[in-house]
Amino acid sequence: MTQPMTQPTTPSTTQDVVFSDATRLAELIRTRQLSPVEVVQAHLDRIAAVDPQINAIVTVAEGALAAAKDAEAAVMAGRELGPLHGVPFTVKDSIDTAGIMTQRGSPIFKGRTPEADATSVARLKQAGGILLAKTNLPEFSYWIESDNLLSGRSNNPWDLTRTPGGSSGGESAAIAAGMSPLGLGTDLAISVRGPAAQTGIVSLKGTHGRVPMTGIWPRAPRRFWHVGPMARSIRDLALAFSLLAGPDGEDGYASRFEAGAAPAPDRPLRVGWLVEPGFGPVDSEVAATVRAAAEALASLGHTVEAVRIPALERDFALDVFNKLHVMEMKPAFRAATAGHEDQMYTMAKTMLSLPDTTMAEYVAAEQAAERLRDGYAAYFRDHDxxxxxxxxxxxxxxxxxxxxxDGKTVDLTYLQGATVPLNVTGLPGLSMRFGTSREGLPINVQVVGRWQAEATILHAAALLEGVSPVRGLHPSL
Incomplete structure (x- = not known):
């Protein structure tokens, strides 16, 4: 005889539910301390309560509660449960979701409803996850603030006058505000790591190709685009990445990784930390947070030193990226907007107005990208x-x-100075909070590893999470 669902002992309130991580929610569901229906309803109630201020949610998925009832029936019947059974998740609105609108932040695609899930969405569903909602983004995923003509501007739950970032800004805001425990974003130059930093959550951009981009638009330039998990704990990132990674037989880049990746080393880590030079100017509070994270790892017995990477000083990765991606992106934008020029927003117009990269500039940028890869390879000979x-x-x-x-005036694209090198080189990087500004805003650090070393950066991030001075903080709304 199956046991009935019990009244939850932990977490005890709706607030506890919506700020629990996905791993904890899955455990509570599996042990019948919470019903999937309770979990999904709590998040739907949270969306209703706070999203009018934040505007992170574009579309609530019809059928989420029905899926939760099916998930509850599976628990009651004692069936085998996936690692995310009954746990809701959200998805950036550039990622295809079967039967749920995917409108790409543009009136040009208003009402567009895919017939099939993107590979990444399908894999979270296969693990038992329940699609809850689609989240906001800039037009075509191409800017560092999430604003568009179709669904408007998203606000940061820590301060509504500030941005939650882009292009996965709606996703970051939804997770930070307790509207979702887990989500999917995409990253061309900054777009899962930067928004995570602006809202104080965690995110992972794996090695290029580790997670298939099938069912996601835009794809140009394909060698820079990534899809990755966004969450509120490192263990959630590790779980989600384990479910998402691997070839799907459709994305050619993903086919390179059939052999898998190496485990984290079972010895003290060799850690370098770098603030400047190579990334452009950095605020003193941000620099202090990176140093604090380095000192925290040193206090745990790891070998830590300040480093420089000469390749980053020779070739500014943001300039390299701009020379390469504009030439490849513009034809895709022209094709998407043809006949709909009156429905274009600021960023698409700006992108299409940029001067074409000459072939000589393109070749020089390709060579610079190779030098950057070589520079990181040399660094990772001696560091983890x-x-x-x-x-x-x-x-x-x-x-x-x-x-x-730091007293220097730069254009807004400089936000990408420390993130874009990982897109140009394909290296994996993780964004996690480790500090707070004088104004009470989150400050994240980036944990970078060698190619296919996601296990190592997740290990290092888990160590930092265990000693984090800001663990468990969330905005009050």
Whole structure:
């Protein structure tokens, strides 16, 4: 005889439910301390309560509660349960979801409803996850603030006058505000790591190709695009990545990794930390947070030193990226907007107005990208981990065009200075909170590893999480 669902002993309130991580929720569901229906309803109630202020949610998935009832029936029947059984998750609105609108942040795609799930979505569902909602983004996923003509601007739950970032800003805001425990974002230059830093959650951009991009648009330039998990704990990132990674027989880049990846080393880590030079100017509070993370690992018995990577000083990765991606991106944008020019927003217009990269510039940028890869390869001969900033500043105000960082005025694209090198080189990187600004805003650090060393960076991040001075903080709304 099966046991009935019990009244939850932990967590004890709706607030506890919506700020529990996915791993904990799955455990409570599996042990019948919480019903999947209770969990999904708590998150739907949270969306209703706080999303009017934040505007992170584009579409609530019809059928989420029905799926939760089916998940509860499976628990009651004693059936085999997946690792995310009954746990809701959200998905950036550039990632296809079967039967649920995927509108890509543009009126051009208003009402577009795919017939099939993206590979990443299908894999979370196969693990028992329940699709809860689609989240906001900039037009075509191409900017560092989540704003568009179709669904408007998303706000940061820590300060509504500030951005939650882009292009996965709706996703980061939803998780930070307790509307979702787990989500999927995409990353061309900054877009899962930067928004995580602006809202104080965690995210992972794996080695390029480790998670298939099948069912996601845009794909140009394909060699820079990634899809990755966003969450509120390192163990959730590790779980989600284990479910997402691996070839799907459709994405050619993903086919390179059939052999899998190496485990984390079972010895003290060799850690370097780097703030400047190579990334552009960095705020002193951000620099201090990176140093604090390095010192924390040293206090745990790991070998830690300040480092420089000469390749980053020779070739500024953001300039390299701009020369390469504009030439490949513009034809895709022209094709998508043809006949719909009146429905384009600021960023698409800006991108299409950029001057074409000459062939000589393109070849020079390709050679610079190779030098950057070589530079990181040389670094990782002697180190397991690199600690860097994610962003040069905490979350900024909406709508600005320039930043003043450490007394220097730079354009807003400099937000990508420390993240874009990993897209140009394909290296894996993780974003996690380790500090707080004077204004009470999250400050994240970036944990970088060698190619296919996701296990190592997850291990290092888990160590940092265990001694984090900001663990368990969330915005009050």
């Amino acid at each position: 981990i690199l600690l860097t900033p994610v962003l040069p500043v905490p979350a900024h105000k909406h709508g600005i065009k320039e930043l003043v960082v």
